[in-house]
Amino acid sequence: MQQHPHTSRRRTGRLTGLTAALAAVVGLSTMGGPGAHAADNPYERGPAPTESSIEAPRGPYAVSDVSVSSLSVSGFGGGTIYYPTSTADGTFGAIAISPGFTAYESSIAWLGPRLASQGFVVFTIDTNTALDQPDSRGRQLLAALDYLTQRSAVRGRVDSSRLGVMGHSMGGGGSLEAAKTRPSLQAAIPLTPWNLDKTWPEVRTPTLIFGADGDSIAPVSSHAEPFYTNLPSSLDRAYLELNSASHFTPNSSNTTIAKYSVSWLKRFIDNDTRYEQFFCPLPQRSLTIEEYRGNCPHTS
Numbered sequence: 001m002q003q004h005p006h007t008s009r010r011r012t013g014r015l016t017g018l019t020a021a022l023a024a025v026v027g028l029s030t031m032g033g034p035g036a037h038a039a040d041n042p043y044e045r046g047p048a049p050t051e052s053s054i055e056a057p058r059g060p061y062a063v064s065d066v067s068v069s070s071l072s073v074s075g076f077g078g079g080t081i082y083y084p085t086s087t088a089d090g091t092f093g094a095i096a097i098s099p100g101f102t103a104y105e106s107s108i109a110w111l112g113p114r115l116a117s118q119g120f121v122v123f124t125i126d127t128n129t130a131l132d133q134p135d136s137r138g139r140q141l142l143a144a145l146d147y148l149t150q151r152s153a154v155r156g157r158v159d160s161s162r163l164g165v166m167g168h169s170m171g172g173g174g175s176l177e178a179a180k181t182r183p184s185l186q187a188a189i190p191l192t193p194w195n196l197d198k199t200w201p202e203v204r205t206p207t208l209i210f211g212a213d214g215d216s217i218a219p220v221s222s223h224a225e226p227f228y229t230n231l232p233s234s235l236d237r238a239y240l241e242l243n244s245a246s247h248f249t250p251n252s253s254n255t256t257i258a259k260y261s262v263s264w265l266k267r268f269i270d271n272d273t274r275y276e277q278f279f280c281p282l283p284q285r286s287l288t289i290e291e292y293r294g295n296c297p298h299t300s
């Protein structure tokens with residue numbers, strides 16, 4: 001059953017515009033009141049977040065999914081689209097997620113329903129071959145987003161102006177490649193990323209990089225940390241190093257990955273400043289966070 005979030009209809013873009021127009025015509029704009037907030041964010045979805053709501057195994061939206069056969073698409077290897085079942089809240093921002101070297105969609109599948117239940121359309125993909133390198137994975141993430149917004153069965157549920165990318169390992173390296181290629185992306189989240197290219201001055205997309213302190217396949221000292229350091233210092237960027245974690249920690253349900261990913265996606269894909277509280281001021285070192293770096297307040 002749908003646990004329907006109590007977002008009011010006036011928060012949709014069309015109705016906010018209508019409200020503003022009516023307010024102007026009738027002269028209500030100086031009267032205030034709940035129906036006259038010209039500054040309401042049209043992309044905000046779902047109820048106000050709490051620490052427990054972003055840590056929960058599922059968010060407020062019931063989730064459906066549709067399988068996409070590799071035979072029906074080109075430029076990537078098919079996958080599964082997870083999306084909020086209800087259409088009552090209008091369109092949602094969307095993300096594509098790539099697995100790592102030799103891995104399949106199943107290795108990142110937990111993120112599909114977890115993130116979609118918070119109010120995103122999430123496309124977990126397979127790559128054309130399991131051996132594809134980061135630059136190819138970046139192109140495939142973009143092909144998947146293009147399929148999602150232009151041809152998929154749920155294209156009408158997606159706001160094509162609010163898109164992001166995630167990926168594990170070479171898929172995380174691919175997320176950086178995708179952001180470098182397509183600066184209109186609103187958020188990127190590489191998970192224990194791997195790439196031979198260490199420098200990302202071209203990136204204009206707000207980027208949250210997860211590293212793992214015990215990663216011996218993509219050691220943070222030669223991957224996640226230099227990737228973070230070599231993003232523009234003017235960018236909204238963050239580096240979260242997971243404590244007692246390995247290269248494969250992103251391959252199963254992880255509350256720290258989920259809560260900060262949800263917050264980053266909400267903040268930058270939905271422009272939802274209600275989530276800024278979770279990484280600004282910067283999180284402290286803890287049992288789950290070895291280290292956190294970032295800018296605060298955010299600039300975009």
Ligand code: 9J3
Nearest residue numbers: 100101169170171194217
């Ligand atoms: O996607 C990954 O797990 C990248 C790490 C790797 O196996 O690199 C070796 C070439």
Ligand code: ZN
Nearest residue numbers: 197198199200
């Ligand atoms: Zn570079």
